[in-house]
Amino acid sequence: MPNRHLSASLRRKAAALLLPALLSAAAPALAPAQPVGLPDLGDSSATELSPRLEQRLGDAIIKEALRDPAFIDDPDVTQYLTDIAQQLSAQAPAGTPTIRVFGVRDPSINAFAMPGGYIGVHTGLVVAARNESELAGVLAHEIGHVVQRHIARGLVQQKQDSLIMVAALLAALVASRGNSQVPEAALAFGQAAAINSQLGFSREAEREADRTGFQMLERAGFNVNGMASFFGRLMQASGLNESTGQAFTRTHPLSIERMSDMQNRARGAVVNDRPSSSAFYFVRAKMRIMQAASSQDVRDTVRYFESRIAETDGIERSAAYYGAALGWMRLREFDKAQEAYLGATSGARSHFMLERLAIEIALARNDAARAVELARSAYARWPGQRGVAMALAESLQRAGRNQEAVEFLKEQMLKWGDEPRFHQMAAFSYSQLGNVVNERRSMAEYYAMTGALPAAVELLQQARSASRDFYEQSQIDAKVRDLQRQLREERELLKRFQS
Ligand SMILES: [Zn+2]
Structure with a gap:
């Protein structure tokens, strides 16, 4: 495999x-x-x-x-x-x-x-x-x-x-x-x-x-x-x-x-009989589907979840439906995924991972307007969930609302400074908006955060030559110098170990 x-x-x-x-x-x-x-x-x-x-x-x-x-x-x-x-x-x-x-x-x-x-x-x-x-x-x-x-x-x-x-x-x-x-x-x-x-x-x-x-x-x-x-x-x-x-x-x-x-x-310790969080069950189901390597594995895992649906109740049953829905998504059986999603939410159960699934199903069915609607209400309810924020940004992009997506992504970058994907997503929206300078700068940031320093430097140099703003140019220059210093340090460090 x-x-x-x-x-x-x-x-x-x-x-x-x-x-x-x-x-x-x-x-x-x-x-x-x-x-x-x-x-x-x-x-x-x-x-x-x-x-x-x-x-x-x-x-x-x-x-x-x-x-x-x-x-x-x-x-x-x-x-x-x-x-x-x-x-x-x-x-x-x-x-x-x-x-x-x-x-x-x-x-x-x-x-x-x-x-x-x-x-x-x-x-x-x-x-x-x-x-x-x-x-x-x-x-x-x-x-x-x-x-x-x-x-x-x-x-x-x-x-x-x-x-x-x-x-x-x-x-x-x-x-x-x-x-x-x-x-x-x-x-x-x-x-x-x-x-x-x-x-x-x-x-x-x-x-x-x-x-x-x-x-x-x-x-x-x-x-x-x-x-x-x-x-x-x-x-x-x-x-x-x-x-x-x-x-x-x-x-x-x-x-x-x-x-x-x-x-x-x-x-010798006090036993705290603390119940598992709902997220535990949903994440466990998601990881079970993720480790399925082939579509046959995915089918077998869906069958496993279906047997769990029959055997369990409460949160475990909901998580089994959720796992089955994720499996159907991988098999591109979106109607079956939607059906399993409804099973997971029965009894008015709600969870940000379930809502994120609903957004993904809407996107898979090319219903971007519905996805934006679902994502907006999910984000209002769970603003602290990175996955929900990404789903909203993606929905806005799929709906062609790139200016809104950019504004939203900027907020998220302030909230989660260590997440490279927000920068990558912003680069996409900037390219759709025809903003070459910001597209290159965002992509450079993504590369810098994921360790591809030479690629980041090259993109920043492209951004600089496209820029007509003196202040912007000097910001870019400072960033280039910073990345070049990092690259030099790495090479020096390597030389020390090789000597
Ligand atoms: Zn150990």
């Missing part, structure tokens, strides 16, 4: 960054002089990666991941997972990086922490979670690795590997950004991937992540049994030699001791 293959490549890239040894004892081997303007890699005697470099590496790799088809670029999924993680990390010590979670299209049960507070979660893990507290339990464990800085903390015996790793990573990064001076990048990256297959956290690190994670889980008000019950099932699955759970247990070794520690902790 192509998805599984690509997903494996994403996992390798992610694993490359997981390398706990990352810089550890590698620092003394680096060139001693610190060139001006470069990030400080920390004291040469330091046994860990500096938080600043860790963040830069994390930001860089996430931009790489954006281009991988296994990366789930869905605002509902990203926002839901990140919200849960941030409820947990709100209980973490000060200085913990902002936690951002993304989904990976892969049916195996796995989650991984990367440098800079990024956490990847496989669709298979969310699908396997029985309730929100179980999902929160795994996320809490991963955040525990971030809080304890396991990714950056050194494992001295791996110093040689980690040096190669960092060099390979940076080489791959710069190569991906159009620097033809690094032809060997792909090869180096392959080496890096080979080294990573043996990667895993130590038992001590696992215990620390459990302990820290448990505290966050309890303080954030989730059911503290969530962690033990999910890990218990994983351990059983890997003991039974089921392939689904192996990915996780390989990188996070489970043991009888760990399990009994978790159970003991849960016994």
Whole structure:
């Protein structure tokens, strides 16, 4: 299956960054002089990666991941997972990086922490979670690795590997950004991937992540049994030699001791029998459909949802209808999708993910006016949902209302400064409006945010020559200088690691 293959490549890239040894004892081997303007890699005697470099590496790799088809670029999924993680990390010590979670299209049960507070979660893990507290339990464990800085903390015996790793990573990064001076990048990256297959956290690190994670889980008000019950099932699955759970247990070794520690902790804590949010059920259904690789898989998954419709009630039944509707959408059976959508909303149930589905069905049926109407009322009700905002912008564009779309997108950029897609959408509307300067500038912003710096610079130069406004030109010049400085820094950083 192509998805599984690509997903494996994403996992390798992610694993490359997981390398706990990352810089550890590698620092003394680096060139001693610190060139001006470069990030400080920390004291040469330091046994860990500096938080600043860790963040830069994390930001860089996430931009790489954006281009991988296994990366789930869905605002509902990203926002839901990140919200849960941030409820947990709100209980973490000060200085913990902002936690951002993304989904990976892969049916195996796995989650991984990367440098800079990024956490990847496989669709298979969310699908396997029985309730929100179980999902929160795994996320809490991963955040525990971030809080304890396991990714950056050194494992001295791996110093040689980690040096190669960092060099390979940076080489791959710069190569991906159009620097033809690094032809060997792909090869180096392959080496890096080979080294990573043996990667895993130590038992001590696992215990620390459990302990820290448990505290966050309890303080954030989730059911503290969530962690033990999910890990218990994983351990059983890997003991039974089921392939689904192996990915996780390989990188996070489970043991009888760990399990009994978790159970003991849960016994001594107040059990908060908190129900799962509606979003949990809808996101889980969506991720189940997302991991279906072929149209036959989609059909089988729809059949699964249909059996759930017959067996369940309440929110679970609504989510089963929702999942079936998403499946019909993928099969381009829009009438069946609409029918399932109505099933999902029976009993006057409403949720922003259901409304977003209704908007998508209207768009698929080429009824842009209806989509705008639905999206406007959904946005009035859920202004804090990025997916709803995107659906409204898209509906306006499809209805040919590009001036309104631009005004709306500008508001959204202020609200969500880290979302590249609003800039990409704005570029489309500007092109429809014949505004070349703003089209190029918006697209340049999109490229800059997704790591394609040379492309961003080129578009800005085009925007500058199209501009007739002195003030605008100097704004563009400043932005070009800023991007060129970033590019230079990356190349210098790479040279340091290669020397
Ligand atoms: Zn772990």
